[in-house]
Amino acid sequence: MENVNIILAFSAGVLSFLSPCILPLIPAYITYLTGMSIEEINSGKDKITIVKKSLGFILGFSIIFILMGVSISSVGKVLSNNRDVFRKVGGILIIIFGLHTMGILKIKTLYREGRVLNMRKAEGTFGAIVLGMAFATGWTPCIGPILSSILIYAGSVDSVSKGVLLLVFYSLGMAIPFFLTALLIQKLSVYLKRIYKYFPVISFISGAVLILMGIMIFTNKLTMLNNYLNF
Template sequence: MFLIIAFLGGMISLLSPCTLPVIPLLFAGFQGQRKHILALLAGMIVMFTFVAMVVTVASDWIADATVIGRWIALLVLSIAALALIFPQFAQRIASPAVSAGNVLNTHSVQRHGMFSAFLAGLAVGLLWSPCAGPILGAIFGINITGHSAIATGALLAAYGSGCALMLGLLVAGGRKLITPLRAKSALMERLRQGAGVMMLAAVAFNASGMTSVLKGASGITDQLENALLSLAQPTSTQVKLRPIADAMPSSQLPTLSGGTGWVNGDPVTSKALRGKVVLIDFWTWDCINCQHTLPHVRDWAKKYESQGLVVIGVHTPEYPWEKPLSSVKNAVNEWQLPYRVVTDNNYKIWSAFGNQYWPAHYYFDAKGQLRYTSFGEGNYDKQEAVIQHLLKEARS
């Protein structure tokens, strides 16, 4: 079931604005044959699956290695773009490694087309990986919580294949538009140069780091992926929750043990929080949706601390580069969070709560009973009303 969801999630990920700068890079297959496009997409799947598998099992150093690999990919694609714009430059490229990046150069396509397209696909796959959404995060979580590497690899391959299928359809549609124009050599030369300019612009956009802005516009994509994830979550394992308007609370505050580090204070246990109204906030610092909620959580913590509210941030990393404690401390300082944050690199607390989302807010009353939850952005007025109600209830 989850294989199908991973495949569909890969298809949906193409709707994310974050993927837009990558799409021009794929049109490097236009002047090649259909098999060259397939080789490019195969390279993309192989690189994406390889990188994702490595980051799920490797140590924190892999975050730095991924950054280096990303810059190498950008360099190769920049060379390919320059080869498109300047034919003389393309003719002077002699090294096999550089020729592999020259996907659109006719001479290269004729002699080394399959290999060149595959290498370009590897580069594109490395650049596309950070644009993946909640389903990829769930796959990482599945691996961390004890599932086999083979199962994780199959899910990652399914995810990458779903995106590759959508991109393949896009490229195939583009080829149908280009084919009638190939007889007009002058026009094709201009189109080739225009593709090179687009490709170079896409590389520059990726290198600038502005893709993080586009990730912030991926709300609809994330909602679709979260809806797919809910299909894979068995009803029996979901936490049953009741809104604050209902009289009956639903469950006890789970354990907070199993964290890998604490920021802004010493470790605290669930038992020690009895008598307090507690907000547990699951977040991760590179999650745009989480960043939108943090100012509200911070303000509630400051406003209601004196009345008995305790906020605990649970930082469960979606990606490997979010794991280092130093990066979490930097995020806490940047957002000026005044409350304790526990790092949950091994997903122990995440699993204890049965959580599935970033961000996720769990509200507990003074007796340690779960009374309300809110997943994702928004609903801020309602959440503050919940806090006020629970504090008033605790005083009565």
């Protein structure tokens, strides 16, 4: 798998985690997972529960994202005879998503959110997995531009396995910061509040990355980047 593809997918996952509609709610998700308040979590009690349920939550949303990757990659395989058209249309869509993320172009559909937070707490590891799956399904419109861009690119690669691998690294990009935040919530809670004021900058950078990605996909120049990143 080309290094540039992996870097793009992983970076997209990190940017999704940092998005204005995900990051502020991370403490709430952690309390849902553990059934404990932030104060109880900060006291250092039951770290094993935090680890187990965080991993379950991560597994849950990873399953959904990877299944999306399988689906879109399979469609791309069927349309392989028209791969150039698929790639160019995908590149244009990704550029549009980038403009939306930057706030230059407003697409009302992408502002819709399907929140699934009606559980009192995630009961056991299985409950955490279900909550993770609900998170991936319910919040897909929120992270739609970034996720859709990775899915479009996954559909344009030359095999289903490569497309799935893109979604694996996208999931890792969200999973690693989430897991670290769950473990270090006591130290990071103060910094999370400080990050909020930088959301417009984060959105602008995310949009710029998507636009660059869209241009590179449209012109089929991602392989050129890979030559510089082939370490």
